[in-house]
Amino acid sequence: xxxxxxxxxxxxxxxxxxxxxxxxxxxxxxxxxxxxxxxxxxxxxxxxxxxxxxxxxxxxxxxxxxxxxxxxxxxxxxxxxxxxxxxxxxxxxxxxxxxxxxxxxxxxxxxxxxxxxxxxxxxxxxxxxxxxxxxxxxxxxxxxxxxxxxxxxxxxxxxxxxxxxxxxxxxxxxxxxxxxxxxxxxxxxxxxxxxxxxxxxxxxxxxxxxxxxxxxxxxxxxxxxxxxxxxxxxxxxxxxxxxxxxxxxxxxxx
Amino acid sequence: xxxxxxxxxxxxxxxxxxxxxxxxxxxxxxxxxxxxxxxxxxxxxxxxxxxxxxxxxxxxxxxxxxxxxxxxxxxxxxxxxxxxxxxxxxxxxxxxxxxxxxxxxxxxxxxxxxxxxxxxxxxxxxxxxxxxxxxxxxxxxxxxxxxxxxxxxxxxxxxxxxxxxxxxxxxxxxxxxxxxxxxxxxxxxxxxxxxxxxxxxxxxxxxxxxxxxxxxxxxxxxxxxxxxxxxxxxxxxxxxxxxxxxxxxxxxxxxxxxxxxxxxxxxxxxxxxxxxxxxxxxxxxxxxxxxxxxxxxxxxxxxxxxxxxxxxxxxxxxxxxxxxxxxxxxxxxx
Numbered sequence: 001x002x003x004x005x006x007x008x009x010x011x012x013x014x015x016x017x018x019x020x021x022x023x024x025x026x027x028x029x030x031x032x033x034x035x036x037x038x039x040x041x042x043x044x045x046x047x048x049x050x051x052x053x054x055x056x057x058x059x060x061x062x063x064x065x066x067x068x069x070x071x072x073x074x075x076x077x078x079x080x081x082x083x084x085x086x087x088x089x090x091x092x093x094x095x096x097x098x099x100x101x102x103x104x105x106x107x108x109x110x111x112x113x114x115x116x117x118x119x120x121x122x123x124x125x126x127x128x129x130x131x132x133x134x135x136x137x138x139x140x141x142x143x144x145x146x147x148x149x150x151x152x153x154x155x156x157x158x159x160x161x162x163x164x165x166x167x168x169x170x171x172x173x174x175x176x177x178x179x180x181x182x183x184x185x186x187x188x189x190x191x192x193x194x195x196x197x198x199x200x201x202x203x204x205x206x207x208x209x210x211x212x213x214x215x216x217x218x219x220x221x222x223x224x225x226x227x228x229x230x231x232x233x234x235x236x237x238x239x240x241x242x243x244x245x246x247x248x249x250x251x252x253x254x
Numbered sequence: 255x256x257x258x259x260x261x262x263x264x265x266x267x268x269x270x271x272x273x274x275x276x277x278x279x280x281x282x283x284x285x286x287x288x289x290x291x292x293x294x295x296x297x298x299x300x301x302x303x304x305x306x307x308x309x310x311x312x313x314x315x316x317x318x319x320x321x322x323x324x325x326x327x328x329x330x331x332x333x334x335x336x337x338x339x340x341x342x343x344x345x346x347x348x349x350x351x352x353x354x355x356x357x358x359x360x361x362x363x364x365x366x367x368x369x370x371x372x373x374x375x376x377x378x379x380x381x382x383x384x385x386x387x388x389x390x391x392x393x394x395x396x397x398x399x400x401x402x403x404x405x406x407x408x409x410x411x412x413x414x415x416x417x418x419x420x421x422x423x424x425x426x427x428x429x430x431x432x433x434x435x436x437x438x439x440x441x442x443x444x445x446x447x448x449x450x451x452x453x454x455x456x457x458x459x460x461x462x463x464x465x466x467x468x469x470x471x472x473x474x475x476x477x478x479x480x481x482x483x484x485x486x487x488x489x490x491x492x493x494x495x496x497x498x499x500x501x502x503x504x505x506x507x508x509x510x511x512x513x514x515x516x517x518x519x520x521x522x523x524x525x526x527x528x529x530x531x532x533x534x535x536x537x538x539x540x541x542x543x544x545x546x547x548x549x550x551x552x553x554x555x556x557x558x559x560x561x562x563x564x565x566x567x568x569x570x571x572x573x574x575x576x577x578x579x580x581x582x583x584x585x586x587x588x
Contacts (some may be wrong), residue, residue: 071307145305147288149368157368159285163294163305185286186308 042105042217048239051212052248054205054225056083056091060254066189073144074121078189081126082229083254090209091252093127094227095179095195097202098213099234101221107199109133113170116182116192118146118162123182123192127228129202130194135170138162145186152180155196159185178226193228218243225250257333258395264326265388265539271323272381272535274316276528279378279435283309284369290362293317320358327354327384330391343394350387357384371436378432382425382535389539393546394553403495407550413485413496417545420478424538427471430464431534439464440522446515472511479503479537482544499544506537 060083068074084092113135117124121142130136138148140162148169149159154177160169173180173196184190195202203211213223220238230252239245278284286309287293293301293314298321306314331347338344360377367373393399434440439461449455449469455462483500490496513530520526 070309070311073307144307145294145310147286149285149288159288159368161288161294184308185283186310188282188309 042215044215046218046241047215048218048241048243048245049212049214050216050221050223050237050239050248051210051244051246052096052250053209054091054094054096054211054227055209055249055251056085056089056230056254057251058254060085068121068187068189071121071144071187073142074187076120078120078122080189081122084126084207086207086209090205090207091227092205092207092209093125094205094209094211094225094250094252095127095129095193095202096205096211096213096223096225096250097129097178097195097197098199098216099222099224101219102199102201102217105199105217107131110200113137115139116148116194117141118148118184118190121187121190123184123190125192125204127179127193127204128195129204130173130196131200132173132176132196132198135172136194138169138171140165140167146184146190147186148182149185150180150182150194152177152196155180178224179228195226223248225252227252230254255397257337258392258397260333261330261388261392261395264323264330265385265392267319267323267326268381268385268388269532269535269539271316271319272385273528273532274312274319275378275381276531277524278312278316279374279531280522280524280527281309281312283312284374285313285365286310287313287317287365290365317361320361323384324354324358327351327388330388334391340394343391346387346391346394350384350391353380353384353387357381369436371433374436375429375432378436379429382428382538385535385539386542389543390546393543398495399547399550402550403493403547407553408490408493408496408548409551410489410548413482413489414545414548416478416482416485417541417548420475420482421538421541421545423471423475423478424534424541427468427475428534428538430468430471431531434464434468435531437461437464440527441518443469444518446518472514475537476507476511479507479541482541486544495547495550496544499540499547502540503537503544506533506540509533510537 061080063079063081063083066078066080068078081093086092109131114128114130115137116128117139119141121144138160140146143165145161145163147159147161149157150171151157152173154175155173158171160171162169173194176196176198178195178197179193180196182192182194201213201216203213205211216239218239218241220236222234223237224232224234226232233250233252235248235250237245237248289295291298293310294305296302298314298317301314327350331351334344334347338347357377357380360373360380364370364373364377434442437460442459442461442465443449443455445451449462449466450457455466483504486493486496486500510530510533513526513533516526517523517530
């Protein structure tokens with residue numbers, strides 16, 4: 001009985017601390033107000049698309065199998081994810097987004113959350129994008145404990161625990177920030193990166209190194225590609241009405 | 255005697271706690287348990303053993319040992335309150351109790367505030383103070399201290415000064431080390447004994463400066479320890495209470511420097527790194543023990559060399575008069 005009361009008190013205190021120390025959403029800033037009307041409406045009939053691919057030049061470090069013996073629940077093999085490449089040097093997990101050129105347009109924030117799962121003792125996906133004000137659903141799909149520790153600079157740092165499989169918590173970033181590192185301090189190899197933007201024009205390269213930014217209004221944009229180890233590259237791209245520009249390429253070197 | 259043995263046990267437990275704390279920092283597990291004082295919502299002592307995986311093993315073990323040491327110090331303080339006739343020794347117990355409680359709160363705050371450097375460094379620095387306090391309590395309960403070391407304590411002003419200076423510098427060196435650890439400067443200079451292949455670092459930034467200061471501090475502390483021990487061996491080689499801590503210091507010094515070098519060369523291997531922390535604490539406490547023994551003459555001789563009995567009139571009984579017995583320079587008994 002005493003233990004039960006203690007546990008209840010402990011859980012209550014834990015929840016209180018969680019609420020006080022980052023479990024809840026950041027306060028939203030005016031620029032990230034959900035469902036705000038665009039300042040300059042985008043004409044769907046004239047929107048353009050930008051696509052391309054990211055290539056890695058040189059020989060990347062081989063993906064190494066990580067020792068996960070510190071947690072016997074992590075039975076699936078885990079490999080380093082910093083350099084995931086496909087054929088012909090295609091580079092996966094590069095965050096590509098419109099850095100500049102959208103002016104003062106505002107965009108409605110999606111009401112559906114993006115999911116960052118902890119599965120097989122890795123973060124899935126390794127890189128993702130979200131809009132400021134949009135929920136990220138943090139999910140523990142493992143039969144072990146995880147803590148989700150975000151280390152942003154423009155947003156509020158948080159560290160929440162998910163000791164039970166199936167637990168879900170939501171978090172909202174209020175300020176734009178590319179990239180916000182996530183890590184699990186229980187399993188030191190686990191990390192992820194989240195790009196937080198005030199618009200929906202972002203993508204993460206797939207195994208073949210490609211990306212697509214669809215539905216852009218005609219204009220001149222600064223496109224930035226961000227890799228967790230290789231840094232950032234930018235390009236200026238101009239698209240006209242209904243234009244599809246598919247040759248935007250970035251090459252990172254190791 | 256029983257109180258002395260218990261105090262010795264508490265001091266040893268504090269050393270184990272410092273090693274466990276070193277492992278938390280060395281393995282980067284400080285935030286693997288996001289809540290405090292609970293552990294993932296469980297009351298600390300009911301957290302399931304099978305869930306102590308990954309970084310949780312280090313952080314939660316540290317918490318359990320810390321709680322145990324905290325309890326041991328509570329018992330020590332109460333025991334001394336009941337049985338210790340010397341008021342200043344009782345006060346040491348209260349100070350140790352306050353320090354360990356503060357230490358626990360600092361540990362909690364550093365978790366809840368995501369390891370801010372200032373709090374983490376304060377946590378590491380206060381840990382050394384707690385260790386010093388528990389070791390001091392054990393020392394002043396020891397039969398040797400009670401008997402004033404046989405022929406009476408040494409009265410050597412020069413030794414007192416140099417030993418005290420050494421202890422202060424060892425503590426300052428540990429503060430620099432704690433700053434280096436908690437600001438991530440442990441590998442700011444990646445080679446040893448040189449710095450980027452030079453005697454002086456060819457480039458500077460705050461982390462390199464902190465790291466280099468720790469190396470310079472090690473040199474200063476090494477010189478001071480050599481000076482102190484040389485003085486002991488030259489002037490007081492028959493005094494076991496001074497020779498033994500000097501011998502221990504001379505053993506710990508090369509061990510500590512080797513561990514420091516290996517910490518860098520191994521890329522901060524966790525166990526080596528933590529052994530470096532606890533060996534540093536041991537150097538501090540050994541130096542403090544030597545220093546306190548050089549000051550023994552200032553504390554008088556209670557009960558004429560006999561072990562202390564129970565307080566004559568309750569815990570508030572006053573301590574005996576200070577009676578210095580021996581002046582090593584004059585070789586005269588008072």
